[in-house]
Structures are given as C-alpha cells and as structure tokens.
Amino acid sequence: MRSICLYFQVHQPFRLRTYRFFNIGEDHHYYDDYQNRHIIRRVAEKSYLPANKLMLDLIREFGTAFRVSYSISGTALEQLQTYVPEVIKSFQQLAATGQVEFIAETYAHSLACLRNKEEFVRQVKLHQRKIEELFGQKPVTFRNTELIYSDQIGEMVAEMGFHTMLTEGAKHILGWKSPNYMYCNNINPKLKVLLRNFRLSDDLTFRFSNQDWSEWPLTTEKFVRWLNNIDKKEEVVNLFLDYETIGEHQWKETGIFDFFKHFPTAVFSKSGFTFNTPENLYKELQPVAAISVMHPISWADEERDLTAWLGNELQDEAFAKLYSYEHKMKSCTDPDLQKDWLYLQTSNHFYYMCTKWFSAGEVHKYFNPYGSPYEAFINYMNVLSDFMIRVDENVKAPPLAKKEPKPRTDIKPKVSREKTKTVEIKPQVAREETKSVPAKPKGKAREATEIKAEGKTREKQKGKEKENYRKLDFNDIITLSDKKVKDILKNVEIETLAHAVKGTGKEVKQKIEKNLGVRALRQYKEMIKQLKGLKSPDLNKYRKAIIKEINQSVK
Amino acid sequence: MRVLMFGWEFPPHITGGLGTACFGLTKGLVKHGIDVIFVVPKAFGDETKDGFRLVNASEVVLDFHQQESREFWQKIQYMEIGSNLVPYLDPEEFERITSQEVRTGEDVRRTIFSQRYTFSGKYGPNLMEEVSRYALVASSLAQKNTFDVIHAHDWLTYPAGIAAKEISGKPLVVHVHATEFDRSGEHVNQAVYDIEQKGMTEADLVITVSNLTRQIVIERYGIDPEKVITVHNAVEPVDHPEMEGVHKHVKEKIVTFLGRVTYQKGPDYFVEAAYKVLQRDSNVRFVMAGSGDLLNRMIRRVAQLKISTKFHFTGFLAGQEVDTMFAMSDVYVMPSVSEPFGISPLEAMRSNVPVVISKQSGVAEVLQHALKVDFWDIDALADAIYGILHYDALRRTFVRYGKAEVDNLKWENAAINVIEVYNKAVYK
Numbered sequence: 001m002r003s004i005c006l007y008f009q010v011h012q013p014f015r016l017r018t019y020r021f022f023n024i025g026e027d028h029h030y031y032d033d034y035q036n037r038h039i040i041r042r043v044a045e046k047s048y049l050p051a052n053k054l055m056l057d058l059i060r061e062f063g064t065a066f067r068v069s070y071s072i073s074g075t076a077l078e079q080l081q082t083y084v085p086e087v088i089k090s091f092q093q094l095a096a097t098g099q100v101e102f103i104a105e106t107y108a109h110s111l112a113c114l115r116n117k118e119e120f121v122r123q124v125k126l127h128q129r130k131i132e133e134l135f136g137q138k139p140v141t142f143r144n145t146e147l148i149y150s151d152q153i154g155e156m157v158a159e160m161g162f163h164t165m166l167t168e169g170a171k172h173i174l175g176w177k178s179p180n181y182m183y184c185n186n187i188n189p190k191l192k193v194l195l196r197n198f199r200l201s202d203d204l205t206f207r208f209s210n211q212d213w214s215e216w217p218l219t220t221e222k223f224v225r226w227l228n229n230i231d232k233k234e235e236v237v238n239l240f241l242d243y244e245t246i247g248e249h250q251w252k253e254t255g256i257f258d259f260f261k262h263f264p265t266a267v268f269s270k271s272g273f274t275f276n277t278p279e280n281l282y283k284e285l286q287p288v289a290a291i292s293v294m295h296p297i298s299w300a301d302e303e304r305d306l307t308a309w310l311g312n313e314l315q316d317e318a319f320a321k322l323y324s325y326e327h328k329m330k331s332c333t334d335p336d337l338q339k340d341w342l343y344l345q346t347s348n349h350f351y352y353m354c355t356k357w358f359s360a361g362e363v364h365k366y367f368n369p370y371g372s373p374y375e376a377f378i379n380y381m382n383v384l385s386d387f388m389i390r391v392d393e394n395v396k397a398p399p400l401a402k403k404e405p406k407p408r409t410d411i412k413p414k415v416s417r418e419k420t421k422t423v424e425i426k427p428q429v430a431r432e433e434t435k436s437v438p439a440k441p442k443g444k445a446r447e448a449t450e451i452k453a454e455g456k457t458r459e460k461q462k463g464k465e466k467e468n469y470r471k472l473d474f475n476d477i478i479t480l481s482d483k484k485v486k487d488i489l490k491n492v493e494i495e496t497l498a499h500a501v502k503g504t505g506k507e508v509k510q511k512i513e514k515n516l517g518v519r520a521l522r523q524y525k526e527m528i529k530q531l532k533g534l535k536s537p538d539l540n541k542y543r544k545a546i547i548k549e550i551n552q553s554v555k
Numbered sequence: 556m557r558v559l560m561f562g563w564e565f566p567p568h569i570t571g572g573l574g575t576a577c578f579g580l581t582k583g584l585v586k587h588g589i590d591v592i593f594v595v596p597k598a599f600g601d602e603t604k605d606g607f608r609l610v611n612a613s614e615v616v617l618d619f620h621q622q623e624s625r626e627f628w629q630k631i632q633y634m635e636i637g638s639n640l641v642p643y644l645d646p647e648e649f650e651r652i653t654s655q656e657v658r659t660g661e662d663v664r665r666t667i668f669s670q671r672y673t674f675s676g677k678y679g680p681n682l683m684e685e686v687s688r689y690a691l692v693a694s695s696l697a698q699k700n701t702f703d704v705i706h707a708h709d710w711l712t713y714p715a716g717i718a719a720k721e722i723s724g725k726p727l728v729v730h731v732h733a734t735e736f737d738r739s740g741e742h743v744n745q746a747v748y749d750i751e752q753k754g755m756t757e758a759d760l761v762i763t764v765s766n767l768t769r770q771i772v773i774e775r776y777g778i779d780p781e782k783v784i785t786v787h788n789a790v791e792p793v794d795h796p797e798m799e800g801v802h803k804h805v806k807e808k809i810v811t812f813l814g815r816v817t818y819q820k821g822p823d824y825f826v827e828a829a830y831k832v833l834q835r836d837s838n839v840r841f842v843m844a845g846s847g848d849l850l851n852r853m854i855r856r857v858a859q860l861k862i863s864t865k866f867h868f869t870g871f872l873a874g875q876e877v878d879t880m881f882a883m884s885d886v887y888v889m890p891s892v893s894e895p896f897g898i899s900p901l902e903a904m905r906s907n908v909p910v911v912i913s914k915q916s917g918v919a920e921v922l923q924h925a926l927k928v929d930f931w932d933i934d935a936l937a938d939a940i941y942g943i944l945h946y947d948a949l950r951r952t953f954v955r956y957g958k959a960e961v962d963n964l965k966w967e968n969a970a971i972n973v974i975e976v977y978n979k980a981v982y983k
Binding site: 020022024314316371374378385 | 831924955
C-alpha cells in the first residue's frame with residue numbers, strides 16, 4: 001500500500017526584546033515576554049488547538065489508517081508549557097492514541113550541526129529527553145532544523161542511533177529522481193532518508209489560498225487526483241508542513257480546516273494511499289538508492305540552501321561570535337546562562353538578519369519582527385555582548401593567562417598545590433605581577449616626564465595591589481586548610497552559603513561539604529534543593545559575606 | 556521637448572540641496588534630449604538693465620568633464636534675473652537680515668550664507684515684492700521664448716510659473732522640494748502657504764520629492780491626489796579619490812551631524828543621543844557641523860550635559876570642507892524631524908560612511924542600506940550609533956552595499972520619470 005507521510009513542524013523561538021546597548025552589563029533579561037506570550041497564545045488558539053482537535057477526531061474516526069507525526073522544538077514546548085499548557089495536554093492526548101510519532105530535533109531549533117558536533121549532539125539529547133518526559137516516547141526519527149541536511153549531518157545523526165531522517169526533496173539534489181521513495185545516507189547507508197515532496201507540500205503551505213494560482217481553489221478531490229497521477233511504483237508521498245499552515249498561515253476562512261477534515265476520506269475512497277509515520281515507513285520500505293548531498297540543503301526559499309540564515313556578513317559575524325563561546329559554555333554550570341545559550345542559538349535570530357528580502361521574499365518579511373536586518377543584527381549583538389560578559393564573569397578563565405597583569409584572585413592558582421602553606425601563594429602572584437607591569441608603557445611615547453609619572457603611579461598601583469593580595473576570593477576557599485574552612489563555615493549562615501555556591505566549581509562545593517558538620521550538611525543540602533531552579537538575585541552579596549570571613553581567617 | 560524652468564540657484568552658487576537637485580535634474584533631462592531654459596534669480600550686481608541677461612555659460616566654473624560640459628551647455632540656456640530671492644528664508648527673517656544690514660552697514664548674509672551670492676539690496680527689502688518681481692520678469696520671458704512646458708521649483712518661483720502659464724497657455728508643473736510645514740513646523744507663514752497652495756492648484760501636475768511630501772501636499776494643501784506624483788531625488792555619482800589623503804587627527808571614532816542647526820533637522824535629538832552613547836563609551840567624538848538658529852541652544856545643552864570635550868561644533872561647512880568632514884566620519888546621522896527628501900545621507904554613503912536617518916525623511920523611502928529610526932526615539936538613535944561603532948560586520952556591510960545603492964540612484968533615471976510627467980501634462 002502506498003503511503004502519505006504527513007508530518008508537521010511546530011516551532012516558536014524566544015524572540016528578543018528591544019535590547020539597547022545601555023542595557024549591556026545591567027539587564028540580563030533578553031526576551032520579549034509579552035510578545036512571545038501573545039504570539040504563542042494567538043497561534044495556539046488559531047492553529048495548534050483546533051488542529052490538534054481535528055487530528056484527534058480523524059484518528060478516532062479512521063483508526064490505524066490515519067497517522068501523523070510531529071516535531072516540536074524545545075523552545076516551543078517551553079513556551080507552551082508556560083503560556084498555553086492545554087496545548088501540551090492535547091498533544092499528550094494525541095500521543096496516547098499510539099498513532100502519532102514524535103520526531104527529534106535540536107532543542108533550540110538551532111544551526112549547531114553546522115558548527116559543532118558536540119553541541120549538536122547535546123541539544124538533540126536534550127530534546128529527546130524532553131519529548132520522552134512529555135509524551136512517553138523516545139524519538140527514533142530525526143528532523144533537523146528547517147530540514148537542513150547533508151551527507152555529513154546524516155552521518156552524525158546515524159551515529160546518535162536514529163534510523164530515519166527527514167529532509168527536503170530539493171530539485172538540485174534529486175535531478176531526475178523522484179522524492180517519492182525511501183533513500184539512504186550516502187556515507188552511512190543504515191540511515192534511511194525521507195524526502196519532502198515540495199510541490200505538493202508547498203501547494204498547501206504557500207499556494208492554498210492564493211487566488212491568482214491557476215489551481216485555486218484547491219479541493220481534496222483535486223489533490224487526490226494529483227496523488228493518483230503519481231507513478232504507481234512510487235511508494236511514499238512526504239507532506240512536510242509547518243503546523244501553523246493550518247489556521248495561522250492559512251486562515252480558517254480559507255477552508256484549510258475543511259480540507260484536512262475531508263482529506264483522509266477522499267484519500268481512502270478515491271485512492272490506494274494510506275497514512276503512515278516515518279517509523280513505520282522505516283520498517284516497511286527499503287532504500288532504492290543513496291542520496292548524495294555534498295552541501296547542506298534546507299526547505300527554505302527557492303534556493304533550498306542555508307542563505308536564509310548564514311552567508312551575509314551580519315549573519316556570519318553573529319554566528320561566529322556566538323559559537324566562539326562554545327568551549328566556555330562547556331564549563332559553565334549556571335542554569336540561567338545555559339538557558340540563554342540555548343535560546344540565543346535558535347536559528348530565527350539569524351533569519352531576521354537575512355538581506356535577501358531586499359530583493360524578494362515576502363515570506364521573510366512576514367516572519368520578521370524587525371524593520372531591517374540591520375536592526376535585527378544590532379539587537380542580537382547587544383544581547384550577545386551582555387551574554388558574553390556574564391559568561392566571562394562566571395566561567396573561570398584558563399589559569400594565569402599570559403597577558404593578564406591583574407591578580408586573578410577568582411582563579412585557583414595552580415601554584416598553590418606546590419605550596420604547603422596557603423598564605424605563601426600571595427607573594428608568588430605578587431612577584432608575577434610586578435614583573436608584568438613594566439611591560440605596559442612599551443611602544444608608547446617615552447618622554448622622561450611621562451615615564452616618571454608612570455613610575456609614580458606604578459608605585460601607587462603596587463601598594464594597592466599588595467592590599468589586593470591580602471584579599472582572597474570566594475573560590476580561594478579550596479586553598480585554605482580544612483580547619484580554617486571549618487572555622488569560616490561556623491560563622492556563615494547556611495542559607496548564605498547555599499546561595500553563594502551557585503555556579504561554582506565542583507572542587508569548591510566538595511571542600512565546603514567536607515567541612516560542614518553532619519547537621520549543617522543536611523540543612524545545607526536541603527537548602528540547595530530548595531534553591532534549585534531559583535535565580536539568586538544577588539549572588540555577590542552572599543559571596544561577599546563569606547569572602548569577608550575568609551579574609552579574616554587568613555589574618 | 557523644451558522646458559522653461561524656474562529655479563533660484565544653480566551651481567556653483569548653491570546654498571542647499573535645491574541647487575544641486577536642479578542641476579542634477581537638468582543634466583539628466585539633457586541626457587534624454589530635453590531642451591531646458593533655466594531661469595534663476597541672481598543679484599551679483601552684474602545684471603543687465605532690463606533685469607535679465609543671458610550668461611555666457613562657459614564662464615561658469617563647473618566640476619564635470621569638458622566633453623559633457625559642452626554637450627550640456629549646447630542644450631541649456633542659462634538665465635539670471637536680478638533678484639533678492641533667498642531660499643530657506645521666510646519673509647520676516649528676510650526683513651530682519653536686510654534691515655540689520657542697513658543699520659550696521661555690513662553684509663550679514665555674506666557671513667551666514669558664505670559661498671553663495673551676495674545681495675545688492677537695490678531691489679527693496681520685501682521678499683514678497685521680490686517674488687512678484689520675479690513673476691513679472693517671468694511673464695516677459697515667456698513671451699519671448701518658445702517652449703512646451705513650464706517647470707517651477709518651490710514656492711518662490713511658483714508665481715513666476717503661474718505668470719508664464721497665463722501668458723503662454725502652456726502647462727505648468729510645480730516641483731515641491733519642501734513645504735512651509737517642513738520649514739516652520741506648525742507655525743506656518745500664511746502668505747507663503749497661500750503662494751504654495753495657489754501654485755499647486757494652478758499647476759497641471761505637481762511633483763513631490765517623496766511620498767512623505769506627497770502626503771503633505773494632499774492633506775495640508777488639499778490637492779487632488781491624482782495630480783500629485785512622487786519623483787524621488789537622486790545624486791550625481793562622483794568619486795573623491797583625493798579624499799584618501801584625509802586623516803583623522805583624533806583616535807576616537809567620529810559621529811557627525813551635518814546640516815542646518817534648526818528645528819527641522821532635529822539637532823537636539825543628536826545631542827541627547829550623543830550623551831547616551833558617551834555614558835557608555837568615551838571613545839567616541841561627536842561633531843555638529845552647520846549653523847542655524849538653534850546652534851546656541853545646542854552649545855548650552857552640550858555644556859550642561861558636561862560632554863563638551865567630546866562634542867564639537869564646526870560652524871558652517873562648505874565645498875571641500877564637507878567632503879573632508881565625511882572622510883573623517885565613522886557614522887553620519889540625520890535625525891530630521893521633517894525632511895522632504897534629504898540628500899546629505901546619500902553624499903555620506905557615497906563617501907563610504909554608514910548612515911542613521913530618521914524615518915521622517917523622504918530619503919528613507921529609497922534607502923535600504925541605512926539604519927532608520929524615529930527622530931524622537933533617542934534610545935534607538937543612540938543604539939544605532941553604538942551598533943555601527945561597535946559591530947564591525949555592520950559597518951562593513953554598509954560600506955559594501957551602501958555605495959552601490961547610492962550609485963544606482965541616478966538623476967538620469969529620475970529624469971525619465973520627470974519626462975513622463977511632462978508628457979502627461981502636455982498631452983493630457
């Protein structure tokens with residue numbers, strides 16, 4: 001029996017609020033909560049809820065003959081959970097029928113696959129876990145952001161254990177071939193690949209309500225006639241659509257709901273097709289050939305390439321700057337920063353910076369909250385700048401970086417291990433400091449007076465810095481003896497401590513836990529549990545209290 | 556086709572955008588085989604007795620190639636009429652300046668409007684009288700020449716255009732570069748408004764330099780929308796290779812405002828935005844180039860905000876100085892409250908300077924590679940400036956696409972649209 005594979009993409013980004021440069025370093029909330037809530041509620045009301053109801057009705061009416069599949073991005077799921085939980089419930093109802101497949105993607109609907117395998121895998125795992133948690137199925141099929149695919153990406157996906165992947169049946173990769181077969185990855189033939197029938201899919205997503213279209217109005221009879229025109233040997237017609245097509249991009253008034261309501265009836269009564277999910281198709285169909293995709297393709301625009309997200313200077317710059325923090329984020333444990341790291345990777349931010357719509361592309365304009373790609377870029381870069389500052393503050397820099405003249409008291413100096421007594425570290429760092437200072441005026445005008453003046457200030461600085469060395473930072477707690485730590489902890493409130501350890505390294509936490517009394521440790525762990533997920537409003541305040549204790553103990 | 560065109564200035568004697576626009580348009584028309592009789596009021600003191608004369612054009616210094624020049628002047632008859640007409644002045648101001656001159660005996664206008672024509676003061680201090688006198692001359696001109704259509708630029712020449720139409724019976728096209736609302740905000744001078752409205756009403760067709768201006772003409776002057784056609788301005792592509800030698804004397808980035816320091820140009824928003832940027836980044840300098848009635852207030856405000864060491868005033872710049880200023884700039888800002896078109900951002904882009912312009916400017920309608928903000932939105936303005944200064948990819952993109960975009964806005968193309976308007980007027 002020939003199959004129709006009906007698959008829907010559900011995605012909403014966390015749109016950024018207007019974030020001015022003077023917010024950098026001051027305000028760390030990046031998202032336009034009002035807009036995000038407004039949009040997801042509107043789309044839920046116009047599309048997700050009624051469409052889900054429609055699908056559920058169809059499943060109840062036709063039983064196992066009607067199947068459908070979804071991929072819902074992590075950012076969409078989060079917003080649905082927060083703003084319209086009833087949508088999650090209705091998806092759960094669909095999941096419970098056993099005839100709906102949930103497909104994996106990157107959590108943040110990101111472009112990580114193009115940049116970093118590790119990050120890509122991490123996000124896919126995150127998404128898988130989320131889907132499992134909400135819908136009780138572990139996804140076995142993968143659909144990358146905007147159907148982006150290449151041989152290499154396919155290989156990575158296969159490595160993760162997926163057995164099927166969806167992508168676009170782009171004309172330039174298919175040539176004379178038909179998208180209506182099962183294919184396989186060119187590098188790892190174990191991964192089966194389903195290709196979107198873009199003509200029939202776009203008839204629904206873009207042309208359905210276009211009255212200038214020669215085929216308007218599109219009826220189920222007509223659509224089924226087209227399906228019947230397809231060569232009898234061809235096995236599967238993949239209709240991959242944005243879920244918002246039903247009710248949002250194509251309004252209810254266009255008759256889109258009626259189309260889908262009557263579509264299965266028309267298919268069953270007038271054609272030999274049935275509905276299937278990628279998972280079932282994987283079991284049923286053998287690949288007819290490998291599909292070779294050297295350069296990544298997507299389902300966007302006429303070009304079906306990546307130029308909607310990457311390629312112009314603005315996009316490339318923003319993308320490069322974002323991922324330059326990839327390695328730092330690996331060692332960052334702050335949950336807020338990790339969240340922002342995900343949300344900022346969402347592909348939409350780069351889509352808004354596309355300059356293609358200058359010439360054509362009403363579609364781009366329609367989805368763009370910014371007046372121009374330039375505005376989108378500035379706003380994103382402002383947010384990113386703040387994010388980078390926060391990460392730099394949070395993540396320990398590599399120990400004693402060469403060009404760092406300032407004493408990095410926040411770093412646990414490696415030298416400390418060689419020294420038995422902690423107090424002795426300080427002069428060690430100080431020496432290092434005095435050495436590096438004279439290098440400063442090099443290359444500058446060396447007028448005698450200036451050097452003199454600098455000498456003076458240098459001396460002043462030295463004095464100041466000496467004072468600084470006496471001061472230890474919070475993280476330096478690990479360099480202290482256990483006895484001292486015990487003494488310090490006695491003077492610190494458990495709550496303060498629990499706040500202060502947020503975002504610190506393992507070593508610090510271990511050092512503290514080791515030196516807490518039994519009762520105190522229990523209280524402390526209890527407190528940590530309570531604080532989990534809560535944002536500490538003033539981390540530094542708590543830390544300062546402890547730092548004061550630390551420094552007193554050293555005296 | 557032959558056009559009798561009334562202007563008020565012509566290079567090299569120009570005060571603002573209008574002279575440049577007339578020159579560019581005339582050149583564009585000539586390229587498409589249109590004959591132009593360009594009439595311009597002038598008060599150099601070298602006028603002939605009957606009030607106008609034909610100038611030997613080869614004596615006029617113009618900066619384009621000889622070959623082109625000869626072709627151009629073959630088709631153009633350049634006429635000057637002695638007159639006191641001053642663009643951008645309302646009657647009161649005209650009165651004030653001329654009477655001041657009488658009292659003090661010095662040529663005030665020479666210092667205010669350097670690089671442009673001076674006035675003999677012979678023809679009486681009343682601007683309205685001057686306008687009427689120009690119209691009188693126009694009617695006699697219209698009798699002595701043959702032409703197919705009359706084209707009048709801005710209100711000072713509308714009475715001349717109307718007079719020429721009455722004498723010759725030829726269709727009149729008036730070209731609105733600015734309206735009284737752009738010049739004076741809501742405090743319009745009724746006499747000027749009346750002349751403008753009469754000109755637009757009597758005209759067969761009205762050309763506006765932007766849709767913004769078109770809207771004003773339709774709504775504020777009650778002109779039939781059918782009659783009003785937008786033809787966006789353009790710029791002459793020129794290269795400034797000699798500008799490569801220009802060096803900044805300061806290491807900071809430079810953000811420039813260049814234009815008259817008047818209400819219409821929104822200089823106060825520039826000052827406030829500068830303050831916001833300087834609070835976060837002291838590695839910037841702001842320059843306000845130009846003079847005008849709000850200049851002193853701006854200087855006071857800058858002092859009050861304590862940013863005087865980073866905010867500089869150059870006074871009025873002209874010619875080479877303008878090019879030098881552009882060459883030194885990293886961002887050009889035009890925060891106009893109301894700008895019918897606004898040619899200066901195009902000049903900046905031509906010099907590879909990224910621009911921030913207000914959405915309330917006509918030029919915003921044709922530019923894509925520019926940042927556009929509402930003039931009142933100081934935060935957005937400051938943010939746009941900061942963005943260009945700090946995100947290098949943005950600057951690179953602007954430089955890459957901006958110049959090409961401006962080079963495509965040719966007078967040659969604009970002239971085609973103007974000729975269409977002529978045809979519509981003549982053959983309707």
